[in-house]
Every structure is written in structure tokens, then in C-alpha cells.
Amino acid sequence: MDQRQRRILGQPLSIPTSQPKQKRTSLISFFSKVSWKLRFQKREPLKNVLFILAERARDPNANKRHTAMRGLGTMAREAPDKVRKHKKIVLDLLVYGLYDPVSLEVIHESMKTLTVVLGKIQGKGLGSFFIDITLQTRTLLDDENDSLRYSAFVLFGQLAAFAGRKWKKFFTGQVKQTRDSLLIHLQDRNPQVAKACKTTFRACSPYLKLRKEYSFQSEEDQRNTKLYRQLSHYHPEILQFFYANKIL
Numbered sequence: 709m710d711q712r713q714r715r716i717l718g719q720p721l722s723i724p725t726s727q728p729k730q731k732r733t734s735l736i737s738f739f740s741k742v743s744w745k746l747r748f749q750k751r752e753p754l755k756n757v758l759f760i761l762a763e764r765a766r767d768p769n770a771n772k773r774h775t776a777m778r779g780l781g782t783m784a785r786e787a788p789d790k791v792r793k794h795k796k797i798v799l800d801l802l803v804y805g806l807y808d809p810v811s812l813e814v815i816h817e818s819m820k821t822l823t824v825v826l827g828k829i830q831g832k833g834l835g836s837f838f839i840d841i842t843l844q845t846r847t848l849l850d851d852e853n854d855s856l857r858y859s860a861f862v863l864f865g866q867l868a869a870f871a872g873r874k875w876k877k878f879f880t881g882q883v884k885q886t887r888d889s890l891l892i893h894l895q896d897r898n899p900q901v902a903k904a905c906k907t908t909f910r911a912c913s914p915y916l917k918l919r920k921e922y923s924f925q926s927e928e929d930q931r932n933t934k935l936y937r938q939l940s941h942y943h944p945e946i947l948q949f950f951y952a953n954k955i956l
Contacts, residue, residue: 777817831870865908883915
């Protein structure tokens, strides 16, 4: 593989080590994005690109796996029609990255790219990937890393919009299990995470509707009383939204 091909595939360029690390990283990121754009502009066969990304997505080197996830993100932005055509392959690679066993960077990049891809395909044709994405994303809502939490809330809120009839029952159960996390992170120490959580809470609100058959003394009613109190005190605007939409 020649130097030009290595640049196209997002490999780090030769940058003097005397430059600050942050500056070198930003330059590498910039050239990586530019090289991917050039590749798509030249109409490189998508099968060739996917084959390379598939190899890198499963490479033992975490940096190469991270590069693969980033490459898929660039592909989604620069060639959305091609991604829609080969969405099963793309989703399979991204879900693989989402469950990366060692690298938080790979997981984070996978979530960010999934947000882009789901937007491009409007959640259509997810199949069982919907379950895989939802289960893993839910576990990241309470992660200690602010960036991971933020991306997880954004993605979880997006999934709420794409559950549809097929996955409504499943996603309702996931939202109910997530309700405590949603309440906690409305007051997240990071303002951006708190804002993302608030948006996601609104998106998930239809799945929190009460069931009339519950008795007043049920555990569900006790949990909703706690929900009323917390929202009334900390986020009255969300409580008003729930009442206006007959959710509570």
C-alpha cells in the first residue's frame, strides 16, 4: 500500500514530534476527514471501502478499530445513499464497535456514528440491531465518562423515535428500567449531559404512560409519586409537558 492510499484510509501522517500533542491530534483528524471526502468524491467502489473498514473494525489494534468507526461516520455523512443501500453491513460493524471489550474510544465513536447513520436511514430496517443498540446504550447512561453519557443519552433519545410498533413493547420495558437514570441525570454535573437527558426524557415520555389497571397502592404508583415530586421541584416544565400530553 503506497503513501497516498495510507492517507486516504485515515492513517496518521508524518507530523514533527515537536508539535504539541493536541495540535498533532487535530491535524491527524483533519487530514483523515479530508482524505475520506476525496475518496468518496472519486467514487471509490463502496465494496472496497467497506471491506477495508470491516478488516479494521476487527483489528487487534484499538486505534485501527477507532479509525474504522470514524471512517463509517464520514461515509454516512458524505455518501448517505450508499450507506442506506448497505446499511446491514454498516450497522453490523457499528454494533461490533459498540460492544468493544476494551476501548472506550471505540465505543464512543461507534455511538456518535450510529447517531448519524440512524438519522440518515430514519431508523428503517434496523431489525434485531435495534435490541443490540438499545441494550448497550442503556448501560452507558450512567458511565463515569461525561462524553460517553452525553452520546448515550442522544442515541437513546433517537431510539425512542424509531422504536415503532415492532419494538414498542421492548423499548417500553427498557425505558421503565431507565427511569431512575433519567431522573438522576436531569441534574447531571455536566450541563450538556443534563440538557441531553432532558431532551431524551421528553422523547421517552410516551413510554412512561400509566396503566389504569394499577391499584393506588401499587409499586408503580409509588414510583410515579416520586416522579411527580422530583419533576415538580427540579423540572416543572417537563411535568407540564407530561400533563399537556396526558402522559401523567
